[in-house]
Amino acid sequence: MxxxxxxxxxxxxxxxxxxxxxxxxxxxxxxxxxxxxxxxxxxxxxxxxxxxxxxxxxxxxxxxxxxxxxxxxxxxxxxxxxxxxxxxxxxxxxxxxxxxxxxxxxxxxxxxxxxxxxxxxxxxxxxxxxxxxxxxxxxxxxxxxxxxxxxxxxxxxxxxxxxxxxxxxxxxxxxxxxxxxxxxxxxxxxxxxxxxxxxxxxxxxxxxxxxxxxxxxxxxxxxxxxxxxxxxxxxPGLSDAQTRTKAALVQLPYSAFAIVCTFAVTLSLFPAFTSSIAPASGSALTGGYFTALGFLIWNSGDVLGRTITLRVVDILSHETLAIASVMRILFLPLFVSCNVRGKGAIFPSDMYFFMVMFLFGGTNGLVSTASIVKSGQTVAADLKEATGSLVSMLVCLGLLCGSLCSFAITALFST
Structure with missing residues (x-):
């Protein structure tokens, strides 16, 4: 550009x-x-x-x-x-x-x-x-x-x-x-x-x-x-932009996958599915407070994950980040074990739910930010601008995929 x-x-x-x-x-x-x-x-x-x-x-x-x-x-x-x-x-x-x-x-x-x-x-x-x-x-x-x-x-x-x-x-x-x-x-x-x-x-x-x-x-x-x-x-014109974007993507296959997968998994569960989780029986929190507090705790974990990225990014490889992004799918059974739609929980504790939310937000911030930082460190200097545009599109693509998956997950556990 x-x-x-x-x-x-x-x-x-x-x-x-x-x-x-x-x-x-x-x-x-x-x-x-x-x-x-x-x-x-x-x-x-x-x-x-x-x-x-x-x-x-x-x-x-x-x-x-x-x-x-x-x-x-x-x-x-x-x-x-x-x-x-x-x-x-x-x-x-x-x-x-x-x-x-x-x-x-x-x-x-x-x-x-x-x-x-x-x-x-x-x-x-x-x-x-x-x-x-x-x-x-x-x-x-x-x-x-x-x-x-x-x-x-x-x-x-x-x-x-x-x-x-x-x-x-x-x-x-x-x-x-x-x-x-x-x-x-x-x-x-x-x-x-x-x-x-x-x-x-x-x-x-x-x-x-x-x-x-x-x-x-x-x-x-x-x-x-x-x-x-x-x-x-x-x-830039369409041809030049596409050429630079493809060149950046070729250099970043694992990081690109990690970015898309991280945000897809996140939005598959948060906030649509997590909003269906009710406070534990006997909790002092009402539904409105419970939802807002869960959102706050998730974002606090996300901010912490972003903050510690620069301390650990050098020891994380592109392949490790890709694997970590897939492993976050394991948060689904952790959330299912909570009080989904007030139908009972395997672990009937608000603290358990908030702990899972904090870890879910923390891994989102860490894996996504590390993948983006590694992308900027890897590509050639003449592709950094194209990489910035590519990362923006990958984030949006991951969010879109996750939002579509949330329909299926919400419907699956609505009965």
Whole structure:
């Protein structure tokens, strides 16, 4: 992909946007605090919609959340991942002029509007927004969110992160926060709703709307600090993109398989199937708290797995990662031994379920991140850009395969 070089961009502001690194004669910029915070918030907003849809217990919109929430989450994940993959493929291969600023700003604005409309609909027409009607609305919202997220991912990683490498670290921090924040917010709103007339689901989407709005404002600050990101650049043609992608894939057969398999296994079970697991008999946790806490624990394990990757990645081979990705299938019987749909458990303990969730999240973070890091270390320098696009597509492919498999697994254990 042809990108404008920072050396060719005049008048980059010497303000809070960046600070020269002492001793660096080339004047390479180090991002200032406000800009680091802005990139972190954009990373949060980029994955917020995905986590918001999945972390909610939907306790106020379904007559039987334990039975209905897992089903609607399979619809959401399948719709979101399918349109997200299609969007990323289209943006990578279509030979168009790319305005990476607009590919982030416009979708972030649309997501803010979508969350605002969901909040308004639940507040003004709460009696109608239930069961089947709510399912249709939320799946439509996930379709729009999948397209928007694809544009944001392309604009952020193909545009911003290439021109400002340091920004990538703060974007990843924001993505980690996006996994934890919705679960914490869900538990807070469930607590408030249990002590008054507050509708936890509507307030949950109101919170998501405000968070996305701050993401828009953060990106506006980035655009003002670095005006060069507003420039349009030429994207590669289909033939050149396919050639580079195939060359990268040939060098990464095991890592490519590990990435797809890891995310496929994860989404086959989490969150659709795991949402069907009820608290153990006599538990102090209600269904809504139990679901949100499980989501929080899974994401905490995922963050820990990502964090320790750099300490162990050098001792993990591509083949080992591929085998580990397949071995994660063994988590299925561990979850089945829990209280699925309240029908009894082999190990009747909430702590057992939370421990399995933590390990499931930890192995997801470790294996997926290690596979991605090893991919970047293995390929030739001239294929690193193509490898970045390939990894994005492999992640989306794994998520799509997993979301489709979740239908079968949820149906298999629904009786």
């Amino acid at each position: 042809s990108m404008t070089s920072r050396a060719d961009i005049p008048n980059i502001p010497d303000s809070d946007g960046y600070e020269p690194i002492p001793g660096n004669d080339a004047g390479s910029p180090s991002l200032g605090f406000r800009t680091r915070l802005s990139f972190t918030w954009v990373g949060l907003a980029m994955l917020l919609c995905w986590n918001v849809f999945l972390a909610s217990s939907y306790s106020n919109v379904y007559d039987d959340p334990i039975a209905d929430a897992p089903r609607v989450k399979t619809y959401i994940t399948s719709t979101f991942t399918a349109v997200n993959l299609f969007t990323i493929l289209s943006l990578n291969y279509l030979p168009v002029k790319a305005s990476y600023y607009n590919r982030v700003f416009v979708p972030l604005s649309i997501l803010t509007i979508v969350f605002g409309l969901l909040f308004a609909a639940l507040k003004l027409a709460g009696s109608m927004m239930r069961n089947t009607y709510f399912t249709a609305v939320i799946v439509t919202a996930s379709l729009i969110a999948g397209v928007c997220t694809g544009f944001i991912q392309n604009g952020v990683f193909a545009g911003l992160a290439m021109e400002l490498p340091e920004a990538g670290a703060y974007l990843m921090i924001g993505q980690g926060i996006a996994g934890v924040l919705p679960a914490v917010a869900e538990m807070v709103f469930l607590f408030l709703s249990s002590h008054g007339t507050l509708d936890s689901t509507s307030m949950y989407f109101g919170f998501a709307c405000l968070t996305s709005l701050f993401g828009v404002l953060a990106f506006i600050n980035i655009g003002r600090t670095f005006p060069f990101i507003r420039q349009s650049v030429s994207a």
